[in-house]
Amino acid sequence: MRKRIISVFVTVWLLALAGNAFALDLFSGKLTVHGIAQTTVQMPTHKETSPDQLHDYDFHNIRGTLKLETLWHAYEGESYNINVYSIFKNYYDKAYDIDSGYGNYISDFSGHRSLRNELRSYTTFRDICREFFIDVANPLFQVRLGKQVVSWGETSFSRMADIVNPIDARGVINPVVPDFSQMKQGLWMARFYYTNPDMWQNMTLELLIIPDFQPTRVYPAGHHMMHPSAFNMMQNPNEVLKARYRDKPKSWGSPEIGFKIRGFTGGFDWSLQYLHHRNDNPVTQEGKALLSALPALFGIGRTEDVYHYAWQHTIGATFNKPLPFDISIIPGTSLKMSGILFKGEFIWEKDRDINQTAGFDVRVREIDRYAGVLGWDCKIYLPWITPRYRNKLLNSSTQLFMEWVPDRHRIDSISPWSTQRKKGHHYAAVTESLSYAFWHSRIIPAVNLNYNLTEGSLQYALALVFKPTYKWGYSLVFADFIEYGRETDNGDMLIFDITYEF
Amino acid sequence: MKNKDHSNMRIYIYLTVILLLLFVTTGFAIALEYPKACYEGEELEKVRTWEKTWAGKKIDSSNVDSVKEYLPDSFYGLIKDTNRWGNTYFTIIPYQTIVPSPGIIEQTRKNHGKSKVGDNKELLNYVSGVPFPEAQSGLEIAYNFRTRTFGDAYKSRDTGHIVDGKLKYDMNIDLENNLCFFAGRTDTPPVPEFLNNPKKIWRAFSMTQLAPPETRNMRIMEIQYKDFMKPYDMWMWLPAVRRVKRRSTTERQDSASAGDNCGYDNMGYDGPIRINDYKYLGQKEYLFSRHNDMDKLEHTPGHPVWNNLQRERVKVYVVEVINESSTFLYSKVIWYLCPESWQILYADRYDRREKLWRISDQVGNVGKGHNGVDVASFSANMSIDIQRIHGTLGLSDKKYGYDFDPNMFSLYYLQKHGY
Numbered sequence: 001m002r003k004r005i006i007s008v009f010v011t012v013w014l015l016a017l018a019g020n021a022f023a024l025d026l027f028s029g030k031l032t033v034h035g036i037a038q039t040t041v042q043m044p045t046h047k048e049t050s051p052d053q054l055h056d057y058d059f060h061n062i063r064g065t066l067k068l069e070t071l072w073h074a075y076e077g078e079s080y081n082i083n084v085y086s087i088f089k090n091y092y093d094k095a096y097d098i099d100s101g102y103g104n105y106i107s108d109f110s111g112h113r114s115l116r117n118e119l120r121s122y123t124t125f126r127d128i129c130r131e132f133f134i135d136v137a138n139p140l141f142q143v144r145l146g147k148q149v150v151s152w153g154e155t156s157f158s159r160m161a162d163i164v165n166p167i168d169a170r171g172v173i174n175p176v177v178p179d180f181s182q183m184k185q186g187l188w189m190a191r192f193y194y195t196n197p198d199m200w201q202n203m204t205l206e207l208l209i210i211p212d213f214q215p216t217r218v219y220p221a222g223h224h225m226m227h228p229s230a231f232n233m234m235q236n237p238n239e240v241l242k243a244r245y246r247d248k249p250k251s252w253g254s255p256e257i258g259f260k261i262r263g264f265t266g267g268f269d270w271s272l273q274y275l276h277h278r279n280d281n282p283v284t285q286e287g288k289a290l291l292s293a294l295p296a297l298f299g300i301g302r303t304e305d306v307y308h309y310a311w312q313h314t315i316g317a318t319f320n321k322p323l324p325f326d327i328s329i330i331p332g333t334s335l336k337m338s339g340i341l342f343k344g345e346f347i348w349e350k351d352r353d354i355n356q357t358a359g360f361d362v363r364v365r366e367i368d369r370y371a372g373v374l375g376w377d378c379k380i381y382l383p384w385i386t387p388r389y390r391n392k393l394l395n396s397s398t399q400l401f402m403e404w405v406p407d408r409h410r411i412d413s414i415s416p417w418s419t420q421r422k423k424g425h426h427y428a429a430v431t432e433s434l435s436y437a438f439w440h441s442r443i444i445p446a447v448n449l450n451y452n453l454t455e456g457s458l459q460y461a462l463a464l465v466f467k468p469t470y471k472w473g474y475s476l477v478f479a480d481f482i483e484y485g486r487e488t489d490n491g492d493m494l495i496f497d498i499t500y501e502f
Numbered sequence: 503m504k505n506k507d508h509s510n511m512r513i514y515i516y517l518t519v520i521l522l523l524l525f526v527t528t529g530f531a532i533a534l535e536y537p538k539a540c541y542e543g544e545e546l547e548k549v550r551t552w553e554k555t556w557a558g559k560k561i562d563s564s565n566v567d568s569v570k571e572y573l574p575d576s577f578y579g580l581i582k583d584t585n586r587w588g589n590t591y592f593t594i595i596p597y598q599t600i601v602p603s604p605g606i607i608e609q610t611r612k613n614h615g616k617s618k619v620g621d622n623k624e625l626l627n628y629v630s631g632v633p634f635p636e637a638q639s640g641l642e643i644a645y646n647f648r649t650r651t652f653g654d655a656y657k658s659r660d661t662g663h664i665v666d667g668k669l670k671y672d673m674n675i676d677l678e679n680n681l682c683f684f685a686g687r688t689d690t691p692p693v694p695e696f697l698n699n700p701k702k703i704w705r706a707f708s709m710t711q712l713a714p715p716e717t718r719n720m721r722i723m724e725i726q727y728k729d730f731m732k733p734y735d736m737w738m739w740l741p742a743v744r745r746v747k748r749r750s751t752t753e754r755q756d757s758a759s760a761g762d763n764c765g766y767d768n769m770g771y772d773g774p775i776r777i778n779d780y781k782y783l784g785q786k787e788y789l790f791s792r793h794n795d796m797d798k799l800e801h802t803p804g805h806p807v808w809n810n811l812q813r814e815r816v817k818v819y820v821v822e823v824i825n826e827s828s829t830f831l832y833s834k835v836i837w838y839l840c841p842e843s844w845q846i847l848y849a850d851r852y853d854r855r856e857k858l859w860r861i862s863d864q865v866g867n868v869g870k871g872h873n874g875v876d877v878a879s880f881s882a883n884m885s886i887d888i889q890r891i892h893g894t895l896g897l898s899d900k901k902y903g904y905d906f907d908p909n910m911f912s913l914y915y916l917q918k919h920g921y
Contacts, residue, residue: 025712034718071719071921085921139909142918151744181743195914204914264913267735269748322750324733334829339753379753381829387854390887391764391831393756440666440892441759470673470714470760501715 024502031072037500038065040173044224045478046492057101060224060493061173065091080138087130087186091171092121106222115238118170118220126214127168131186142193147186150208152260152273154318154343155375155399161273161316161345164208164258166280168217174495175225176461176479177448188212201263208258208275213251215244215309216280228487235299243292243303244282251278273316282307283353289362308364310353318345329380337378338393346372357411369414371403389438397433402426428453442467457483473499534614536635537607539599540817540841546597549815553596560810562591569594572789572815574838576850576861576888580807586891587667588802592811598793600842600868602632603653603875605689610635619645623776624730630686630694632844640780640821646844647837648775651705652879653871653902654690655682660898663801664760667891670804673760676713679898682706682906685728690872690903698908704728706911710919723916724751730774737913739920746917755831762860762885762894764831769880770846770864771837777827783820783836789813790847792840792866796881796897799865806893808884811865816840818847832859840866843878853889861886872903 024033042061067089075082096103096116106116122128133146153161165184169175172183189210219226221237231237258275284292285308292306320343329335349369356363379393386393403426405414410423430453435446444465451458461479477495481488541549561569566581573581581590602610609631617633618626625633625645633649634642658679663672684703685695704726711720721739736749754765754773766773791811800809823835833856838848846864853859865882879900886893909915 032718034715036715083921137918139907149744153745193914193918195912195918197909197912197914202913204917262913269913320748322733322748322752324750324752326752336829339750339756341748341750343748378750379756386829387831390757390890391755391853393753437759440664440761440890469671470716473716 029073031070034069035502036065036067037502038067038497039063040065040495040497042173042493042495044490044492045494046490057099057105059095059099059102061093062095062098063091063093063173065089065171074134080136083135083137084133085135086132088128089130089171090122090128093119096120115220115222118238119223122170127170129186140194140196142195144191145189147188147212148191149181149184149186150189150191151181152271152316152318153345154320155345155373160371160373160401161318161347163275163277163314163316163347164210166214166216169219169225170217173497174461174477174479174493175491176450176459176481177463177477185214185217187214201265203261203263206260206262208260209255210258210277211252211255213249213256213278213309214280215248215282218244224493225488225491227490234293234296237296239296239303240293243306246302246304247282247307247309249278249309267321269318269320271316271318273314273318275314275316276311277314278309278311279352280309282309283355283364284308284362286364287361290360308353310364312352313350314347315350316345316347319343327378334381334383336381337396338381339377339379341375341377343375343377344373346370352414355413356409357413362413365412367405367407367412367414369403369405371401373399373401375399390440392437395433395435397431399431401429401431403428424454426454455483457481459484471501473497473501475499534611534635536610536614536632537602537842541597541599545817549597552815553594556594557596559594560591561594562589569789572787574788574848574850574861576858577848577863580861580886580888587807588805589809590805590807591809592789592813593798594789595793595812595814597814597816600792600840600878601876602842603689603871603877605687605693605875606631609688609694617645622731625649625775628686628728630688637819638782640782640823641775643782643819643821643839643844644775644778644780644823644837647770647839647846649686650844650879651683651686651688652681652900653869653875653877654687654693655904655906656680656877656879656900656902657904657906658898658900660896662894662896663803664762665804665806665893665895667804667806667893672803674713675711678710678712680708680904680906680910682904682908682911684908689875689877690905696908701725702728703911704730706908708911708916719921721916721920723911723913725911730776737916739916741921744920746913746920757831758894762887762892763862766831767851767860767862767885770849770862771823771835777825779824779826781822781824783822785817785841786820787815787817788838788848790816790818790838790840790866791863792816792843792845792847792868792878794865794867794881796865796867796899799882799897801895806884806886806891806895808863808865808882808895811863816847829854840878845878845880858888861888869900869902875903877902 040061040063043059069087072084074084096106117123129147131147131149133144133148135144150164151162152164159180165187167183168185169183172178187210189208189212192207194205218241221231221241256277260271260273262271285306288306292303295301295303320341323340323342326336326338329337351366352369353364354367356365376398378396380396382394405425408425430451432449435444437444446463448461459481461477463475463477465473465475467473475497480492563582563584566578570578580587613629613631617628619641620626623641633645637643637646660677660679662675665672683705684699686704687693687695707724709722711717719741724734724736726734734751736751738747738749740747757764791813793814794812798810819839819841821837821839823837832851833854834852836850837846840847845866847866849862850858851860862885863883864880867879867881869877869879871877882897884893884895
């Protein structure tokens, strides 16, 4: 019944809106609604799925997604304005119904229907309501109260200074090119800005008080990106992951607090930030490693009170600066970079709790972690191609990601954003994104590369986007993992997507 | 008695100096012939005689040969070739003089002789008004164009069609623009500059994108400085990533996503004057739009040209513009500038193979600014890709002399209004 209601709802929306470009400016523009309806099909392309996965199948996702964004200008006065903003999003995945192989696999894997439900759609208001806040602004102050997503930091590929909101991986189809704007969970918070126009160095001050806490939401067990073969030995492997959410602490009495100062000095945009917060990823409590796995192993009981979300300090800084000159890539030729933006961000995680593996048990210890990323965005003039195709330049974004954990021991487990190698204190990766536009930007080929310098592993995605009109878009993406280990390498995929925006 | 004589003598000397100064000042004022109309005396009579035959006439492919001498070859070819471009037409209206606003006249006279061009082709000592009312070179003409102030500020709602003339369909855009001059002001108080301008801003611009949906709520802010050698700054609010992102302003030649223009093409030309070489090719008469009624413009989906533009005879300055870089997107651009408003009315833009690539028609009009003064600007434009039969047609509903809070052109304002 619920499926029918959702289908009817989506159909009515699409029929009502199709062909009318300005139908969504309601009440003389006081209320605007913007939406995206999307159908996505994802297929595994690596044929070594059996026997690890017990069943073979052809589809990971056949998913319909609807996202609605509304902005209501509730009051516009001379001294202050009031706006109300919201984003609601849900999806429904039919892969388990259409591809019985995947359906059977999920049934076998979970032993009951709960896992299938979890993979099929969001089911709670918390998940569906991504953002919902009221905004009051005057020339000196701004206050935003409600559920919000905060974007700190400069870079996009490796998440670093952007630490306020936790991740929800369930809505993500393509993990090779993570779209953090779609992954971040909104948190209920109060956000204050002080924006005195006469501040020294054009500074603005931002204060966050976040009484809400949500842990990182990972893919459920059985998802093709959360499928270690060890899970096949378990009766109910998702129980391992569910405990992370059951052990979420009560947070309203002890809110997270953060602030950011942003300024503009000598042509540099810069910011300094601080957040006193719980880590979004838990550590296993000492003496409870075995206890955390038993219910999952035998399919009996409930895993609870095994994880702990520890407090820590995170201090960060960012900068950016455009370079007002071109740089030749091959001297003597016209192959050159222009429009260069140099940017970077750095963080220091202080007193962060991590686990040490000790036989069948774990210990908890504190470390400091330092990380930084330097980015280089530019446009590249391609001899022969650029002048031939409307003078389109190649878009390029390069990022060098580095981290250092000086006190790291071989048995330390620091996840998920830190040292991925089994030993060593340092980790580095380089990412490169390239895109070009043909035929008045209707055809856009793109490539994303992520090469782990310390491990030698590589993930890349090749994309081809076709946008015949502004409202409709079609894309085809191939994503490949190389030298990440067998289970991750099996995650190669093909993604086809149709998007309608209004 | 002796002291009194000395005192009288001093007064005579002072009076003589003051009279001399007045004479010199008045002498300059008399020497400066500004404003100057396109046509006067016999020339104007000839134009009026010609208009008795042609004013009010609709010109299309059937009779365009009769006025061919008054059209750029590029536009004549576009009207004539109906197989390629469909039926394009315009209407001839009588020439009307564009008289600069009282503020422009006053500032131009007051600051006459102060502006200079530096060794790097930068504009020095500019205060307000037309810097070179008796322009003798292409470079001076270019600075007269660059320093227009559109009534010192405007707020506009711009709609547009990106038209594929081969596949016969449109893609529509909709946006709001704000442009505010912090310095170089002429008519809207305070003149000539905001009293509090510590960042030495010359002009500031902001834009909010309303359509297409994929860029809805995207905001752009651009700050240009009084120091014409200083690169200007630009930030964007990107709703998709919820972030204010800095953007380089030295790269403005990448074609706008689906459109037929790039950053340098806005308003006829929008970039540093010093990066080009200019050659003045003389004055010539053409039929261009300067008093266009935007309500009379006609557009058929799939036709990449505005129809029913109202064009009048005008004796324009013709300037050849060549960028210093050998990889610049245009090998050459020909500007056709109005000598009364200094607006680029039309441009022929050639690709690197020196073939005509794009034509730009800035559809002029005269609106009302602060205290009802006339503001010569443009209410529409079209940039047409001659090679690909593709056009970008814009319509701009401007409110001139708008009283902006200068603080809205700041980073925090961008963040504050970003959703």
